Amino acid sequence: MTATQVTPRSGTPEPPQRHPEERPRRVLRAGPLSATYRRRQLTVPVVVLALLVLVSALSIGRGDYPIALTDVLRTMVGLGDPAAEFIVLELRAPRVVVGVLVGIALGLSGALVQTFARNPLASPDVLGVTQGASVGAVAVLALGGGSSAAAGLLGGAGLPLAALVGALATAALVVLLAWRTGIDGYRLVLVGIGISAICTALTDWLLVRADIAEATAAYVWITGSLNARGWDQALPLTLALAVLLPAALVLSRTLGALQFGDDTARSLGIRVTGSQALVLLVAVALAAAAVAAAGPIQFVALVVPQIAVRLTGGSRPPLLASALLGALLVVGADLVARTVLPVALPVGIVTAVLGAPYLIWLLVSRRSRVR
Amino acid sequence: MTATIPHRTTTARGPGRVRLAADGVRLAYGADVVVDRLDLELTDGSFTAIVGPNGCGKSTLLRALGRLMRPTSGQVVLDGRAITSTPTKDVARVLGMLPQTPVAPEGLTVADLVARGRHPHQSWLRQWSSDDESVVAEALQWTDMAELADRPVDALSGGQRQRAWISMALAQGTDLLLLDEPTTYLDLSHQIDVLELVARLHAERGRTVVVVLHDLNLAARYAHRLVAMKDGVLVAEGTPAEVLTEQLLADVFDLEARVVPDPVTGTPMVVPVRRLNR
Numbered sequence: 001m002t003a004t005q006v007t008p009r010s011g012t013p014e015p016p017q018r019h020p021e022e023r024p025r026r027v028l029r030a031g032p033l034s035a036t037y038r039r040r041q042l043t044v045p046v047v048v049l050a051l052l053v054l055v056s057a058l059s060i061g062r063g064d065y066p067i068a069l070t071d072v073l074r075t076m077v078g079l080g081d082p083a084a085e086f087i088v089l090e091l092r093a094p095r096v097v098v099g100v101l102v103g104i105a106l107g108l109s110g111a112l113v114q115t116f117a118r119n120p121l122a123s124p125d126v127l128g129v130t131q132g133a134s135v136g137a138v139a140v141l142a143l144g145g146g147s148s149a150a151a152g153l154l155g156g157a158g159l160p161l162a163a164l165v166g167a168l169a170t171a172a173l174v175v176l177l178a179w180r181t182g183i184d185g186y187r188l189v190l191v192g193i194g195i196s197a198i199c200t201a202l203t204d205w206l207l208v209r210a211d212i213a214e215a216t217a218a219y220v221w222i223t224g225s226l227n228a229r230g231w232d233q234a235l236p237l238t239l240a241l242a243v244l245l246p247a248a249l250v251l252s253r254t255l256g257a258l259q260f261g262d263d264t265a266r267s268l269g270i271r272v273t274g275s276q277a278l279v280l281l282v283a284v285a286l287a288a289a290a291v292a293a294a295g296p297i298q299f300v301a302l303v304v305p306q307i308a309v310r311l312t313g314g315s316r317p318p319l320l321a322s323a324l325l326g327a328l329l330v331v332g333a334d335l336v337a338r339t340v341l342p343v344a345l346p347v348g349i350v351t352a353v354l355g356a357p358y359l360i361w362l363l364v365s366r367r368s369r370v371r
Numbered sequence: 372m373t374a375t376i377p378h379r380t381t382t383a384r385g386p387g388r389v390r391l392a393a394d395g396v397r398l399a400y401g402a403d404v405v406v407d408r409l410d411l412e413l414t415d416g417s418f419t420a421i422v423g424p425n426g427c428g429k430s431t432l433l434r435a436l437g438r439l440m441r442p443t444s445g446q447v448v449l450d451g452r453a454i455t456s457t458p459t460k461d462v463a464r465v466l467g468m469l470p471q472t473p474v475a476p477e478g479l480t481v482a483d484l485v486a487r488g489r490h491p492h493q494s495w496l497r498q499w500s501s502d503d504e505s506v507v508a509e510a511l512q513w514t515d516m517a518e519l520a521d522r523p524v525d526a527l528s529g530g531q532r533q534r535a536w537i538s539m540a541l542a543q544g545t546d547l548l549l550l551d552e553p554t555t556y557l558d559l560s561h562q563i564d565v566l567e568l569v570a571r572l573h574a575e576r577g578r579t580v581v582v583v584l585h586d587l588n589l590a591a592r593y594a595h596r597l598v599a600m601k602d603g604v605l606v607a608e609g610t611p612a613e614v615l616t617e618q619l620l621a622d623v624f625d626l627e628a629r630v631v632p633d634p635v636t637g638t639p640m641v642v643p644v645r646r647l648n649r
Contacts, residue, residue, distance in 0.1 A: 257487060260487070261470075267463060267466075268463055268490040269461075315476040315483065
């Protein structure tokens with residue numbers, strides 16, 4: 001036994017040593033509602049939420065007309081002066097709200113896909129959602145005709161809709177091709193990579209055909225950005241989350257059993273194929289909604305669930321913590337993109353710069369553990 | 372703390388009553404027929420071991436009995452009802468199945484694993500009742516896993532891991548328990564350990580047990596009924612003494628062997644002589 005002494009339990013005849021990886025369960029009960037949890041599963045979301053409020057306030061405060069953090073916070077609770085209120089609520093908050101909502105959707109979607117595929121490399125990016133959305137969006141920009149389309153790019157309903165359709169169609173294609181009486185996570189990832197490559201090629205071809213102004217607009221969109229995003233994007237995203245967030249939480253219980261593999265899940269009373277389809281549907285819809293609002297912000301859905309599971313402990317990415325961490329990462333990366341660097345960059349570049357090394361680390365560390 | 376693991380929940384009980392039956396079952400993977408027109412009846416409170424050479428279809432049969440595989444013809448009947456037309460959750464409250472070498476997700480603790488056994492008894496609103504709590508605690512105690520409850524399953528030894536899975540099956544509280552080679556990859560003393568645990572589940576908890584086993588001597592020692600299969604066909608069925616004859620060993624296993632009484636239990640014991648070439 002290499003167990004180190006943590007906290008000796010007094011008064012019980014149990015062995016005094018506890019394994020370092022031990023995590024005691026607790027029970028939460030409120031009338032007919034009951035669930036088990038571990039302490040970190042509650043503390044992590046609370047801490048992340050506090051950080052999210054702080055970073056959001058910082059982000060709102062930064063800009064051509066800086067506002068002190070305390071003034072931002074005061075305005076957020078309705079105690080600010082009218083000038084600050086206008087800037088905070090009308091001009092800057094919408095961007096941050098979109099960032100928060102996009103992050104929640106991406107974090108949740110990633111947690112669902114990774115649990116479902118039993119693979120930390122899986123994410124909606126791998127399912128082709130982002131690449132499919134790019135094809136849809138770039139097709140509208142490049143084929144939709146003229147630079148007027150590019151000018152009305154962010155306000156128009158056509159582009160988000162095209163991105164949504166592209167995302168859903170691509171994910172449906174990936175799932176259909178990976179389907180064999182059920183879904184194997186590994187197969188899903190492989191088919192997803194193939195289809196994503198085809199989508200990327202299509203996007204490039206469309207970009208080559210487009211004239212330079214359209215291509216530039218399309219390129220910014222492909223990177224994923226919160227620039228000029230406001231209530232027009234926040235509203236549909238809020239509606240989508242109002243449906244999909246409860247759906248994801250209801251699926252949480254089934255996910256716990258699905259993790260085991262088909263045979264064990266089935267003998268625990270899970271209708272495996274139906275449950276898998278439902279999880280995929282919710283995950284793809286979440287990612288597609290996020291992409292339609294802000295463009296494909298890369299790596300958030302891949303990285304966040306793995307960070308969340310390492311923070312909370314346990315055997316699968318926690319849904320709530322993943323959602324909040326996603327929001328924190330997107331808003332935080334946007335803050336960095338806008339302020340720390342000399343040029344204002346799209347947020348997707350910052351997440352990609354953070355995400356790529358993480359992906360490499362994940363591949364290397366998993367390989368050394370398995371072999 | 373008066374709640375205990377329920378002994379039986381359904382009404383279809385009593386000695387001699389058929390709980391689970393295969394009725395002319397034909398099982399195939401694509402065009403490859405593994406089991407053909409097989410009939411088998413498992414009565415309430417019985418302890419049956421399915422034996423046979425590798426590839427004889429015994430694990431496939433067990434999967435069909437556990438509703439993990441749909442017969443291409445014939446049917447599996449659970450408590451008088453076709454198992455394929457019974458809702459998954461209803462089946463999961465009566466019939467538990469432990470697949471061969473099941474895999475637990477990385478980082479899952481023993482207590483969490485055992486708690487997942489309560490899944491068929493829970494709903495979204497009622498995720499964790501005090502009944503669940505005491506059933507899981509008792510299942511952990513009963514399988515000697517209480518001290519390891521907060522350990523990750525992947526940090527356990529092979530024998531402990533198998534105990535944890537059996538603990539989960541116990542917490543599921545099913546009358547019927549199907550185990551696919553629960554002793555695979557275990558050393559002899561841990562094989563005995565696991566089978567003793569299963570035998571106690573049968574004797575003390577009144578579980579109806581069906582187990583696929585490779586070791587004939589252990590099968591004869593623990594099971595009250597043996598089913599011998601070869602090439603997807605049921606060759607013999609009966610008490611260990613009726614089934615484990617020298618003739619059967621030659622027919623089914625291509626093995627010349629002596630069968631002598633086990634010096635400890637008196638059950639038949641196979642002493643191999645040589646493999647028959649045919």
